[in-house]
Amino acid sequence: MHVVVNAAASADGKLSTRRREQVEISGSDDFARVDRLRATSDAVLVGVGTVLADDPHLTLDDPSRRQEREARGDPRNPARVVVDSSGRTPLDARILDDEATTYVVVADETTATRKAALEDAGAEVLVAGDEQVSLPEALAKLDERGVDDLMVEGGGEIIYSLFAAGLVDELSLYVGSLVIGGRDAPTVADGPGFVESFPRLSLREVTHIDDGVLLQYDVMGRPEEQ
Ligand SMILES: NC(=O)c1ccc[n+]([C@@H]2O[C@H](COP(=O)([O-])OP(=O)(O)OC[C@H]3O[C@@H](n4cnc5c(N)ncnc54)[C@H](OP(=O)(O)O)[C@@H]3O)[C@@H](O)[C@H]2O)c1
Numbered sequence: 288m289h290v291v292v293n294a295a296a297s298a299d300g301k302l303s304t305r306r307r308e309q310v311e312i313s314g315s316d317d318f319a320r321v322d323r324l325r326a327t328s329d330a331v332l333v334g335v336g337t338v339l340a341d342d343p344h345l346t347l348d349d350p351s352r353r354q355e356r357e358a359r360g361d362p363r364n365p366a367r368v369v370v371d372s373s374g375r376t377p378l379d380a381r382i383l384d385d386e387a388t389t390y391v392v393v394a395d396e397t398t399a400t401r402k403a404a405l406e407d408a409g410a411e412v413l414v415a416g417d418e419q420v421s422l423p424e425a426l427a428k429l430d431e432r433g434v435d436d437l438m439v440e441g442g443g444e445i446i447y448s449l450f451a452a453g454l455v456d457e458l459s460l461y462v463g464s465l466v467i468g469g470r471d472a473p474t475v476a477d478g479p480g481f482v483e484s485f486p487r488l489s490l491r492e493v494t495h496i497d498d499g500v501l502l503q504y505d506v507m508g509r510p511e512e513q
């Protein structure tokens with residue numbers, strides 16, 4: 288599986304405000320780029336924190352890209368994946384509509400009642416991990432279901448855990464020309480943070496888009512992995 292993390296951050300590295308309210312950091316050209324990246328992916332993954340904060344839809348905006356996918360025999364939208372240990376995804380979340388397949392990856396502790404409610408609401412529930420979702424197990428289950436190209440759209444907790452598990456191949460980071468600030472605002476990679484053997488990146492491309500810059504990195508891995 289090939290994993291691309293895509294995110295947009297302010298110049299001070301924030302994904303949104305301290306209230307976790309969604310901020311439009313990308314401009315129209317960068318959102319078009321994100322739509323193209325979704326169109327070439329088999330699945331788009333977010334954490335439940337993003338679902339609760341943004342209620343995202345994670346489908347393609349451009350109808351011609353849906354047609355192109357169908358013309359090559361793919362579903363019109365990539366599958367959607369929510370990483371959600373105890374099944375907190377609201378049953379009326381936009382991500383559960385029938386515009387695309389949606390996998391809700393839960394941990395073993397999730398009750399059978401909650402799993403059944405999510406399935407009734409349109410999700411395919413996958414179990415990976417005991418108390419918190421195990422990302423290596425989750426990606427292995429997605430791989431079994433034909434996901435070769437996985438796009439991750441955040442948020443900061445999920446991005447940190449994917450780097451910590453050595454599961455990221457590429458990082459596409461759009462840096463918008465604004466300052467959000469706030470010690471409690473989510474950043475590109477939150478979690479407990481690394482204190483040594485930092486994942487190393489190789490800067491492949493720098494592109495001026497809208498009023499910001501797109502940084503595209505290949506992930507070299509952590510020193511002990513190189
Ligand atoms: N600018 C951008 O590009 C962008 C992109 C996405 C999101 N955002 C913003 O970021 C914020 C949401 O980010 P977030 O960090 O709070 O949430 P998140 O990363 O989307 O989701 C984090 C949640 O995922 C669950 N999880 C399950 N297994 C996990 C694992 N192995 N590692 C880490 N998390 C795991 C945890 O909840 P459980 O323990 O309940 O499972 C955790 O609280 C929102 O404000 C949103 O607007 C911005």
Ligand SMILES: Nc1nc(=O)c(N)c(NC[C@H](O)[C@H](O)[C@H](O)COP(=O)(O)O)[nH]1
Pocket residue numbers: 293294295309310311312313318321333337341342343344345346440441
């Ligand atoms: N590329 C990007 N630029 C931004 O300025 C921004 N705020 C996000 N945020 C990502 C987050 O995951 C959102 O929830 C989905 O981008 C919403 O996706 P929909 O439009 O509902 O499909 N992503």
